[in-house]
Amino acid sequence: MKNKFKVLIADDEPSVRELLRNILEDVGVLEIEEAEDGESALSLINGQGFDLIFLDIKMPKTDGMSVLKELSQSGNMPRIIVITAFGDFSTALQAMGLGAFDYLNKPFDIEEIKNQTLRVMHLKELEEEVKSLRRKFPEAREFREQIVGRSEKMLEIIKTVGRIAPSPVTVLIMGESGTGKELIARAIHGASPRREGLFLPVNCAAIPETLLESELFGYEKGAFTGAQVRTPGKFELADGGTIFLDEIGDMSLSLQAKVLRVLQDKTFMRIGGKEPVTVDVRVIAATNQDIEEMVRMGRFREDLYYRLNVCLLKIPPLRERREDIEELTYYFLEKYSREYGKQVNRVTPETMEKLLTYSWPGNVRELENYVARAVASSAAQVLTPEDFPLPEEKMEKGEIPLLPLAKATEELEKRLIKEALEVAGGNQTQAARILQISRQTLATKIKEYGIKID
Ligand SMILES: Nc1ncnc2c1ncn2[C@@H]1O[C@H](COP(=O)(O)OP(=O)(O)OP(=O)(O)O)[C@@H](O)[C@H]1O
Ligand SMILES: [Mg+2]
Structure with missing residues (x-):
């Protein structure tokens, strides 16, 4: 399995690429490609299937965020770990909102990179097991084609x-x-x-x-x-x-x-x-x-x-397996396009961001209903955020970085808090300011999540 695992490193700095390559080789990845700008990254990605992509945000020509946006419209997002500058939370959050699998801060934590890579390798193994299982039951329609999910x-x-x-x-x-x-x-x-x-x-x-x-x-x-x-x-x-x-x-x-x-x-x-x-x-x-x-x-x-x-x-609620949202959305787009005799086959990156960050209290059924309604009423081929009048609509545009924070999975929240505390040198008031939450909220969350402060 390891030699089939394909990774792309997209970063303009040769030293970063070399470092990542060494770490990857350390965990046994044999197929590694490199790109030094967004444009060549995109053409490499379009030509072949990567299991994991390390994507630098700041790159010449097409930057990482544009690459993400482009890919988020494909309906089949590869697993992407974006590389952001230390402490740049809003970029990390925006990337997660666009369907990135995870993010990394520079300077790198080597163990973290290894763990993330091993996690994606494990996921690929699981996916292959599931694929062969699906083949094993050709008579079971639900099992073969209707249970969508990649989390x-x-x-x-x-x-x-x-x-x-x-x-x-x-x-x-x-x-x-x-x-x-x-x-x-x-x-x-x-x-x-x-x-x-x-x-x-x-x-x-x-x-x-x-x-x-x-x-x-x-x-x-x-x-x-x-x-x-x-x-x-x-x-x-x-x-x-x-x-x-x-x-x-x-x-x-x-x-x-x-x-x-x-x-x-x-x-x-x-x-x-x-x-x-x-x-x-x-x-x-x-x-x-x-x-x-x-x-x-x-x-x-x-x-x-x-x-x-x-x-x-x-079965976990949809908000605890956001990785499934994109695939489900495209699955329902196809289903309802067929049902209503339409050809609505894409959503804009902003729309995907909106769908990925909403909390989905009604879970998959709610997502399905929204997609069905949007397909039914849209005259275009590509859906925009206005086609999904989610209850969160009242949020002011300026508060966008706060929205994913409030809705993000516990894990992401925990990590952000830890990182903020690190940047702030343990100063909670400053950490709260970075996170744009009150000190009180931060204190509650630190307690709730049992985060240690040293
Ligand atoms: N993983 C999935 N892949 C594809 N479609 C799904 C998935 N999960 C749920 N759905 C769809 O979402 C809708 C709701 O699913 P279902 O009726 O099985 O949920 P439920 O848990 O029984 O809900 P309730 O508790 O309200 O009865 C159905 O149309 C179902 O096909
Ligand atoms: Mg039911």
Whole structure:
């Protein structure tokens, strides 16, 4: 794998290129190309696929930021680590907003460069594993082509899906609303030997308790007024297939006991029935609630939780895997262009910056809705920030450097604070000024993140 890993170093200073080359060779990278300005960097990038690019911001002819902007419109952004001057946060933030993978400050911290490189190498390995997994399940459409993602977290999830799909193991999927729980559940079913059987979703939150019981387990003739014929429930109908218990956190304790019984001995009673019914059903459950907390409060059965918990998939919110935003955006652009018979296939760099820095409380569904609306209403081929009237719109233009800071991942925030403290020689007032936040906010964050000051 190491010899297939291709890196481009784009920096106008020969000494910097040499230093980076030495570090890269140290971690075993064999294919290294160099460029001394933005223009030659771009032509090299367009000609071949790089797994990692070190990109200096200050370069003659085309500078690094323009290279980033150009690439951010491609829909297939390589992993880029930008090189900025020491303490130049706003440039680093702008680059991250344009989809850079990470940034480096001069003078270099050699260990950091090694770690970043190893991280990207690991990601590439994961990507290749996932690619071969996708090939392994040609029948599972969801699995093969619909789960988009290139962040480490998503790649790990896709890998797990491939690993657990073939067995009948019960799965619990946790994640905020709109993170893709149902999509993942369908993918597991589609890649399992039961794919010819039914995939039956039941939304436990949407149905009142008594109805939910008959919906799940069915009833005998005469079980209650109006029960005129014996009616099978979802568990019976899903025999040989998969049942998807969505919002399982909303299920009553008494129904939970019945579901537990199905999981334990594959049997249940129809309402009003005397004979147990036996079924072969795989159960996938999902929730956006904190089930562990519910167990502590006595609102969810502990034994059922342990049964479901055999295989737990936690899907992180979109704001914790921003690396997926660009690919998802282009995926939805294509999907809705096709659906609406249009050809909207790009967004401007400013638009991508806006999408990358928004917090997406409604996760992937929210992003999908925005893209769908933008495609539907746009007359142009390229979308602009105005096509995405996100709630953050009220922010003043002048506050832009503050916006990514507030929305950035914890990790980025932590790093920025550490760097600011370093520049300020440990002086918190000065560090707060650099970060453009109040001293109070800085103090709170230092405490929250447990940052040590020396
Ligand atoms: N990784 C992804 N790749 C492509 N599309 C995705 C991805 N994740 C989610 N989506 C899409 O986003 C939408 C919402 O996903 P889904 O319905 O699976 O979310 P959910 O977690 O079940 O949400 P809720 O909790 O609101 O029911 C769907 O249209 C789904 O196809
Ligand atoms: Mg759902």
